[in-house]
Amino acid sequence: MAELPIDLSSSNLFDVLYTTRAMRRLKPDPVPDDLVVKILEAGTRAANGANLQSWHFVVVKDAAIKEAVQVWYKKAFDEFVSPRYADNPTPAGSTAEKYHRQHLAVEYLTDHFHKAPVWIVACIQHDNPLIPPDRKAGASIYPAVQNMLLAARSLGLGASLTTRHLIFEEESEKALELPLGMHSYAIIPIGYPMGNFGPVGRGDLREFVSLDRVGQPWSALDKA
Numbered sequence: 001m002a003e004l005p006i007d008l009s010s011s012n013l014f015d016v017l018y019t020t021r022a023m024r025r026l027k028p029d030p031v032p033d034d035l036v037v038k039i040l041e042a043g044t045r046a047a048n049g050a051n052l053q054s055w056h057f058v059v060v061k062d063a064a065i066k067e068a069v070q071v072w073y074k075k076a077f078d079e080f081v082s083p084r085y086a087d088n089p090t091p092a093g094s095t096a097e098k099y100h101r102q103h104l105a106v107e108y109l110t111d112h113f114h115k116a117p118v119w120i121v122a123c124i125q126h127d128n129p130l131i132p133p134d135r136k137a138g139a140s141i142y143p144a145v146q147n148m149l150l151a152a153r154s155l156g157l158g159a160s161l162t163t164r165h166l167i168f169e170e171e172s173e174k175a176l177e178l179p180l181g182m183h184s185y186a187i188i189p190i191g192y193p194m195g196n197f198g199p200v201g202r203g204d205l206r207e208f209v210s211l212d213r214v215g216q217p218w219s220a221l222d223k224a
């Protein structure tokens with residue numbers, strides 16, 4: 001299927017969407033607060049269940065907190081992510097070489113997680129009975145997370161959605177000093193990117209989309 005042409009300098013929504021990749025190599029230079037505020041404003045424009053807004057966003061700049069969390073983020077990499085990497089199949093839309101480069105970037109972010117100048121930790125307060133901590137809960141925070149990733153991209157900032165700290169959830173949330181009942185769903189490290197933005201590579205839509213019933217092809221996708 002044909003790819004849409006991409007303009008890297010454009011702020012057109014589709015150009016931003018098509019170039020919002022996980023940017024894991026970040027400069028340590030500080031990010032101005034007004035840009036972080038802009039990102040948070042974009043995040044809180046997202047849909048959330050019943051508009052309850054049980055979310056909370058912790059802007060973390062404190063080096064000691066970031067370092068304490070990075071210990072668990074790295075332990076999860078060393079004990080779970082890295083040993084499994086070699087057995088994982090190459091993702092759709094990628095190549096063995098690109099996947100290897102991705103792994104190196106993942107390792108880089110792991111080692112430099114705490115060096116990102118600012119994190120946004122996206123949380124939900126779990127004591128609201130209308131938002132039980134079940135399969136739906138993330139649907140009230142990940143739209144905000146995606147809005148923030150898009151906003152960061154649009155402002156020329158690199159960011160990525162990370163959840164690996166949750167492998168050691170209790171320890172990481174203690175390091176984050178979250179109050180009782182509040183739980184983290186993502187940590188978004190943000191900074192100026194070392195590299196360039198580029199197109200997001202994914203598989204052909206026909207691999208993921210069916211018409212009416214799973215497995216039934218949709219001819220519209222052949223023409224696109």
Ligand SMILES: Cc1cc2nc3c(=O)[nH]c(=O)nc-3n(C[C@H](O)[C@H](O)[C@H](O)COP(=O)(O)O)c2cc1C
Nearest residue numbers: 020021022102106109160161162163164165200201
């Ligand atoms: C639920 C979820 C959890 C993720 N957790 C991490 C993470 O802990 N560390 C990381 O480096 N990337 C993480 N990612 C980013 C993905 O690895 C990334 O989207 C994928 O490698 C594709 O990269 P691309 O968007 O640059 O194409 C996560 C993404 C999602 C959706």
